[in-house]
Amino acid sequence: MKGMDFNYVMEVLNNCGIDEDYFESMGGREIEDGSEEWMEVISEIIGKNSYEVEELSDEDCKLIMEFRSIVEENGIEFI
Secondary structure (H helix, E strand, O other): OOOOOHHHHHHHHHHOOOOHHHHHHHOOOEEOOOOHHHHHHHHHHHOOOOOOOOOOOHHHHHHHHHHHHHHHHOOOEEO
């Protein structure tokens, strides 16, 4: 996995459909927790299908939390 920095985070978000059009549809720089797009992001981050994982490993959780932290540090909220 690439180093997790802002460029990587934005690349993953854009690849999973969370882009300027998505933010416009949300009415701001917000990501809906549990949305199809966010679930795709999680799959991308952990390298597994997020819909098929019964339980996330500690490493999966760490990656997701690091990703979310970078997202939030850059002014994007989760709703």
